[in-house]
Amino acid sequence: MRRITTISLAALMAVSSLSLFACSKKVDCEKVCKRTFDTCLEDVMIATGKVSKEQVELIKKMGKLKEAGKQGYDQCMNKCKDQKGMASDGDKINECMKKESCEDFAKCMKSVIDA
Numbered sequence: 001m002r003r004i005t006t007i008s009l010a011a012l013m014a015v016s017s018l019s020l021f022a023c024s025k026k027v028d029c030e031k032v033c034k035r036t037f038d039t040c041l042e043d044v045m046i047a048t049g050k051v052s053k054e055q056v057e058l059i060k061k062m063g064k065l066k067e068a069g070k071q072g073y074d075q076c077m078n079k080c081k082d083q084k085g086m087a088s089d090g091d092k093i094n095e096c097m098k099k100e101s102c103e104d105f106a107k108c109m110k111s112v113i114d115a
């Protein structure tokens with residue numbers, strides 16, 4: 001079980017270091033980080049391909065999902081604020097933020113995360 005938690009945290013670290021925050025277009029740090037690591041966390045974890053749906057379910061049963069999300073959120077906010085919300089993929093991120101469902105948002109953000 002510890003291995004799955006490690007896998008999920010590794011996936012979150014990959015997501016949180018999105019290579020978002022270099023320079024270019026402005027994003028709303030609070031909205032992006034909250035949606036990525038809170039509202040749509042499960043879908044984002046699965047969309048990255050680093051954690052399966054079954055692993056997410058196990059992480060939830062272990063009570064570690066919120067903890068992992070908080071760690072990712074905190075890292076995301078720190079990086080974003082350090083760059084004053086400027087993101088090299090800001091246009092794409094802002095496009096993803098317009099997606100209504102978490103599934104669509106996560107699929108869209110996968111291209112940003114993989115970049």
